[in-house]
Amino acid sequence: MPAGRGAGAKYEQLAWQLREQIRAGTWRVGDRLPSLRQKAEQSGFSLMTVLSAYQLLESQGWIVSRPQSGYFVAPARESARETLPRQRLQPLQEVDINAFIFDLLQAGDAPDCVALGSAFPDASLFPRQQLARALARVARQMLPTGTRANLPPGCEPLRRSIAQRYAARGMDVSPDEIVITSGALEALNLSLQSLTAPGDWVVVESPAFYGALQAIERHRLKAVAIATHPRDGMDLDALEQALCQYPIKACWLMTNFHNPLGGTMPDAGKQRLLALLAEHRVALIEDDVYGELYFGAGPPLPAKAWDREGRVLHCGSFSKTLATGFRIGWVAAGRQAQAIQRLQLMSTLSTSAPMQLALADYLAGHHYDKHLHTLRRTLEQRKHAFYRAIQRVFPPSARVHYAEGGYFLWIELPEQICTTRLYWRALEEGITIAPGRMFATDERYRHCFRLNASLSWNSRNDAAIRRLAELIGEQLA
Amino acid sequence: MPAGRGAGAKYEQLAWQLREQIRAGTWRVGDRLPSLRQKAEQSGFSLMTVLSAYQLLESQGWIVSRPQSGYFVAPARESARETLPRQRLQPLQEVDINAFIFDLLQAGDAPDCVALGSAFPDASLFPRQQLARALARVARQMLPTGTRANLPPGCEPLRRSIAQRYAARGMDVSPDEIVITSGALEALNLSLQSLTAPGDWVVVESPAFYGALQAIERHRLKAVAIATHPRDGMDLDALEQALCQYPIKACWLMTNFHNPLGGTMPDAGKQRLLALLAEHRVALIEDDVYGELYFGAGPPLPAKAWDREGRVLHCGSFSKTLATGFRIGWVAAGRQAQAIQRLQLMSTLSTSAPMQLALADYLAGHHYDKHLHTLRRTLEQRKHAFYRAIQRVFPPSARVHYAEGGYFLWIELPEQICTTRLYWRALEEGITIAPGRMFATDERYRHCFRLNASLSWNSRNDAAIRRLAELIGEQLA
Secondary structure (H helix, E strand, O other), rough: OOOOOOOOOOHHHHHHHHHHHHHOOOOOOOOOOOOOOHHHHHOEEEEHHHHHHHHHHHOOOOOEEEOOEEEEEEOOOOOOOOOOOOOOOOEEOOOOOOHHHHHHHHHHOOOOOOOOOOOOHHHHHHHHHHHHHHHHHHHHHHHHHHHHHHOOOOOOHHHHHHHHHHHOOOOOOOHHHEEEHHHHHHHHHHHHHHHOOOOOOEEEEEOOOHHHHHHHHHOOOEEEEEEEEOEEEHHHHHHHHHHHHHEEEEEEEEOOOOOOOOOOOHHHHHHHHHHHHHHHOEEEEEEOOOOOOEEEOOOOHHHHHHHOOOOEEEEEOOOOOHHHHOEEEEEEEEHHHHHHHHHHHHHOOOOHHHHHHHHHHHHOOOHHHHHHHHHHHHHHHHHHHHHHHHHHHHHOEEEOOOEOOOOEEEEOOOOOOOOOHHHHHHHOEEOOOOHHHHOOOOOOOOEEEEEEEEOOOHHHHHHHHHHHHHHHHHHHH | OOOOOOOOHHHHHHHHHHHHHHHHHOOOOOOOOOOOOHHHHHHHHOOOHHHHHHHHHOOOOOOEEEEOOOOEOOOOOOOOOOOOOOOOEEOOOOOOOHHHHHHHHHHOOOOOOOEEEOOOHHHHHHHHHHHHHHHHHHHHHHHOHHHHHHOOOOOHHHHHHHHHHHHHOOOOOHHHHHHEEEEHHHHHHHHHHOOOOOOOEEEEEOOOOOHHHHHHHHOOOOOEEEEEOHHHHHHHHHHHHHHOOOOOOEEEOOOOOOOOOOOOOOOHHHHHHHHHHHHOOOEEEEEOOOOOEEOOOOOOOHHHHOOOOOOOOEEEOOOOOOHHHHHOOOOOOHHHHHHHHHHHHOOOHHHOOHHHHHHHHHHHHOHHHHHHHHHHHHHHHHHHHHHHHHHHOOOOOOOOOOOOOOOOEEEEEEOOOHHHHHHHHHHHEEEEEEEEEHHHOOOOOOOOOEEOOOOOOHHHHHHHHHHHHHHHHHOOO
């Protein structure tokens, strides 16, 4: 189960409480909050605690302070405004997305561009010094026998650390069902391969992480794309229909802080999802690489938390939270663990031993949770800064989907805008975005794009956002 | 072109010259070599140089010293004795080898066994201190921008170092056609994938590295297995026949120090191979992970040296020569370089950035060639020690194929011996071997096995060889 709401420092508990009240409508836009002194008296917290809570909420954009007047609720966020995909269930006999994606990924590779299209978080957020020390320690201790011990399923202490993190959330995942992989991408690919043969049907989201679409093309599968909501995730009615109509072998979902949308499936949805999969005896590949980046008081649980039959292959990674370049991910693969080890032994043999050992060493030092805590706060502040800037300068017809976790913003522009065109135009000026065309096999998201909001807010990025707004304006005119 | 014969220290040049004379029959078994003084006078080298040369040849088992009598040519090696596979060309509609291999690899995973079945060289032969220092240096310098620069095709300085090594051998390979991979295994898999679709025909050797057979099974290909000779490699007449009879898309060969046989295709064979492939417009996946481990004066060239059309995908690795656990290999992919980058971007994204950087750092230090020099000498001595021990205690009907490079011995036992049975029996006593069944899809090599001769020669390994001899004796009885 998730850590209780309100875990963390006292001021964070108080900030969470106030944020929930704003969300619930207890305080509405423009309302004046109780003064610091009033709040301290009401709550029993110290004046300093109340001040810290208010400052945190202000940094996150929930409230604003006005000199001599106090704290007021800031203008509402956009995430409540909804846009449902028009077609809820879309069969794809053939998936062909690779050439396009590859062009985009290559084009955005210039080191000096403003990489708002990047999928990676700003690497300066990672604890490089601590990782370097772990790497140096491991280097000194490199044993000649190290190789064999790091073959699939991978380094035992690392698998144990990961299992302990599951246990801390009330999930019973044995180190034996965990396979260490070359990032979550290899985990997802091996999972898909272990469950399907060419020509089989699988379920994906629409829009979807392009890695899913690429894997489906690469493995010559057929897919049913199910409408996915920017707030709550996949349309489970449409999923049920697909499971009845097609011989589905596996579903591929991002249940928490979806890429590119940002949405998280509520617990009730995850339970229904598991029930549907059990009924139709279908496996779930759960891509959960952003789950640790929650802004609320506790992490959203993965669907695997309700899995009693080893049906869920839960894929995680350190690439988005700790060490992008290490290429260390994993899959808690349930009954597929053995099959996945075999596939890995045949394709890449194993991930690099020093990288596995360095992460095991780092995790043993108990710095990870502290790092994650800081990372979440920073990402929340940065994301909100981008959000506010976009709200300020983008045309009012733009809808910005803000999720309480992860570092992506999903932006819907008026239908006449083509974000692929916007992409090429922006690239000329050294700015990248991730156009909607990357996340589907057709043009249905051509007016949308994903924006990486993990970068520090500065004048260069501010100028980039303004320039994007101008380029959108040119297309609108 | 290879470094001129006789490169290296003076005593090594002299030793090489004498070895060639023994090979050519100038000196026969039992012949007394010129005395140290005579040889010094004849050759113009100093007495010390001649002594060093004789001692080197003795350590390698070419000559023996008899007190008060001088140096004599030791009993001849076995590699001249030939065994040709009976069937020169064998079509395989379906390849199914994985389950068996996996059982074997898992069973031999115990850390305290005598791993004569291992595919890895003894890791204590690697320069761990220097690699650790490189890793520590890289850790200190880890830049936040490191990630993007290490995406496919991989770290530029590392690709440049590899290209320079090709250049030193007279081969013109651009850094741009090199893709860094997770060991040679990923290079080979991506190469095969880039050239074929399920159902296509490919050529493999018989016997073959099991990774090739696994990849063929995994990608649902059909294969023609071509008889391969323990000394000279693939039967090119049979290959020509296969190219005429089947719509072959790609050939997968180990041209140098073949695994498991040890043989090397002569330069003339490589030229004919390239001509055949050009005529039939077929690509070559050249697995050359042992090429650096030559015992002669210069390295054998890969077939790629004669490639003028970008038809050869030359796969190399540091796993067998420098750093097993790093999982860094590459492919010089000719015209397939772009396709392979795309496939990698979809499957594992990239290899780990610190590992790539650490190897680039190590190679920049110019220690690699010195390390290789020592490694070759040590492997030659160890391999010969195993060879002699086996000759001493195995039944006379056993044929031991000794190649002038790599660290495998390929041993043919009488037909009634089943080496799979031998494998399980030996495993009970803490000894592993690589039975012939691993290297083909049928039972044709059931009486053969591969032995890892990279381990240091000591009483424990001596006892293991004696025990193997006894177990073979039991089966013969």
